[in-house]
Amino acid sequence: MSKTILSFIHKKIINTKINASVLDCFFSLLILYISTKTLVPSHDIILNKNFPDAVIKFLWLSSPLLFFYFTLRACKLPIFLCFYFVCLVIILLSFANNTKMSLTDQPLSYNDIVSTVNITVAYRYISFKLLIVGVFSVLGGMALVPLSKIVIDTRSNYIFIIFLLLMIFPYSFSPYAEEIFGEGNGFANFIQDQARKRDVVYFSWDPVGNVKDHGLAMHLIQTSVRKSVPKVTDDERNAYLNIKKNNSSQPVNYKTIVYILCESCWYDESHFKDIFKPLLSNGYTGFRSISPVYGAGTANSEFEMLTGLPSNSNVLSGIIYQEYSDAIKDNSDSLASSLKLKGFNTYAAHNNSKTFWRRNVIYKKFGFEQFDGFSDMGSLPQVYARNKKPWQWQADDYLLYNSALQKIKESHADGKNIFLNLITMSTHGPYMHINDSGEGVYSYELNEAIERLTQFTKELEKIDPDAVIVIYGDHKPALNKYFYENGVFPSSFFTKTGLKDEDFEFKSGLLPKEYGDVPVLIKSSDKKKVEKVVTEAKNKPFFCTTAFIDKNFIHSGLVAFNYNLEHFCKEKDNVYDKKSVITPSWIYSMALFEN
Known part of the structure; x- marks a missing residue:
């Protein structure tokens, strides 16, 4: 049944x-x-x-x-x-x-x-x-x-x-x-x-x-959407290692080398230049460079300055620190890792969260022995704290420079040279519109930032008068409305405008050479080398700018620096979009990923 x-x-x-x-x-x-x-x-x-x-x-x-x-x-x-x-x-x-x-x-x-x-x-x-x-x-x-x-x-x-x-x-x-x-x-x-x-x-x-x-x-x-990790052949690997071996023997003749990424720090001949006068009258020489980003994407500007590799190439994509932090190898080829091999102490500091853009991961892999964030920097003295405006939410750059000076003193006391990579915070946007287009708040914050930077310079000069200091604005501030109204950006840059910065929409296809103009300031006791850097690096993209600085002052031996200098950074034709795709993928692969 x-x-x-x-x-x-x-x-x-x-x-x-x-x-x-x-x-x-x-x-x-x-x-x-x-x-x-x-x-x-x-x-x-x-x-x-x-x-x-x-x-x-x-x-x-x-x-x-x-x-x-x-x-x-x-x-x-x-x-x-x-x-x-x-x-x-x-x-x-x-x-x-x-x-x-x-x-x-x-x-x-x-x-x-x-x-x-x-x-x-x-x-x-x-x-x-x-x-x-x-x-x-x-x-x-x-x-x-x-x-x-x-x-x-x-x-x-x-x-x-x-x-x-x-x-x-x-x-x-x-x-x-x-x-x-x-x-x-x-x-x-x-x-x-x-x-x-x-x-x-x-x-x-x-x-x-x-x-x-x-x-x-x-x-x-x-x-x-981001590109996958590039591959490398045996012949390319051998070529890279041979170039690296031949370039790594030159000594560094400076005890203190400082790279300062000045968040959204910008001026030109018609806008905000007076605010930078304290630096220009304290031994800095300024010239123009080209940032790969506008208004944000700071980490990609820093990446180019530390590695000499273009960030907006056909090899990698997105915010490189964020997208490739897991894939990037330990002891990657950067200024920090190279100088560490030459006996330098290597120190990074940012008066913000250490995890932002995954710098806590990247800096270790780039060869920085110590990384201090906002939580490591102590409290702001009352002489500065009591003057803060209600809209100043950013950490004061005094904290950053105070930590850096302490580290420099410790390093020199131990008889060691030091390379510092400092990321400022006090000029970070957005910039409140108070009966204007944001330029009032930006000017106030920028003026304060330059005051702190000038004081740091004077204190460092007492410790090491021969220190090499490089300051670069990572990108223009996102003052869309102000730039539109004052002719910094033409109306053809936008598909949409409005009353607020966030109302503006950039047209697609704009190149870094169109929006990326930023100032770089350099200071050293060797004025001839400074003049040479300015002559060679002016109006070049960041990855070329840092290569020229390295050539004249640092001699890191980084393959990316030497390759770019040899192949296209010296060209008179300064078309950024062409340069950004020329550095071959095998250099990225060997510098960042291949052991």
């Missing part, structure tokens, strides 16, 4: 047919539901006052998962297996992300998945238990294959799947809009405008916040 019943049920199941479109609809909804519990933030859609916008944003952030499902369907894999694969991927990504977050406090990124460097680390976290789970997962997938026999898949349903893929594709890969549809393309501009409107734009400065707001699925797409 029981055998008869079972046989009847078996025949019923075999003879039952389900239209594939019904299952596609059901599985899509199920994927969306599972994504809210795992990879995609739902942000209380039901309770959101702007319910339609919240739904659109949620679907946009979930679109990579739907795209993956329908791609598998378009490949004509069994429908139950397609859904099963998507669920497995969601589980694996969630597990990998949670593991990395618990170990590093940083989310999973695209490079973690594709980089062989990270794969060799990841396999160490695979336990016997996980292997058993993996085996059962494979068996589970195999068991689902026969179920596809009950599904009716029609040609019209397949055509509809292709249509859905075409509809979903631009949103799933919105970070690639310009690459796919072309720079300046109307549809690409539409997608990018919608991404800004829906808040689906990558937070390059805050990967944890980006995953929290945009979900892991979209985060992986966004971080995939």
